[in-house]
Amino acid sequence: YGAPKSGKSLSVQHLCHSLAMGQAWCNHEVKHPSNVIYFAFEDPNLLNLRAKALYAQFPSSTLKERGQVKIIGNPPDIFRVETVRAIRDTFWEISNVNKVRYNNILVIDTLAMASKNLGDENTSTAMAKVIEQLQTFNLNRITVILVHHSGKDRTKGMRGHNSLEA
Numbered sequence: 001y002g003a004p005k006s007g008k009s010l011s012v013q014h015l016c017h018s019l020a021m022g023q024a025w026c027n028h029e030v031k032h033p034s035n036v037i038y039f040a041f042e043d044p045n046l047l048n049l050r051a052k053a054l055y056a057q058f059p060s061s062t063l064k065e066r067g068q069v070k071i072i073g074n075p076p077d078i079f080r081v082e083t084v085r086a087i088r089d090t091f092w093e094i095s096n097v098n099k100v101r102y103n104n105i106l107v108i109d110t111l112a113m114a115s116k117n118l119g120d121e122n123t124s125t126a127m128a129k130v131i132e133q134l135q136t137f138n139l140n141r142i143t144v145i146l147v148h149h150s151g152k153d154r155t156k157g158m159r160g161h162n163s164l165e166a
Helices: 008-021 044-057 060-065 081-098 124-139
Strands: 034-040 069-073 103-109 143-147
Touching (some): 008 034, 008 044, 008 069, 008 103, 008 143, 044 069, 081 103, 081 124, 124 143
Parallel strands (some): 034 069, 034 103, 103 143
């Protein structure tokens, strides 16, 4: 998490491409390639700009030999059962095309935009729904990376209810 416009999305997209390639990221080893679905709930207009920069470093032909990265602007509601099934099925299809089982990673950028219909993010009720959904993805063997904002007072950590810190 971090302040708005601090480079969180670009950093995470760079991480995702490294994960897909199975290449080290910021001096951290990546042992296996991954398939990544990136849900860009925030700033979908910047997707093309970021994609251009990233594909210059990670050509799509190279990505096809390894994992895949699918960046989706204006993504569906992640709290619907149909969406979870569609994400799971998409990972299954990608794995069948590659004929290799890679790690499956879903990026949610940002948590606030993805969960805006759940109510006040400062309540334990709304955050409990988020955590329950994250566990559903986990049960489907999908790792979730959340992009989130820091609070108004950055020294106090991330925005919203503190149940995500546990």
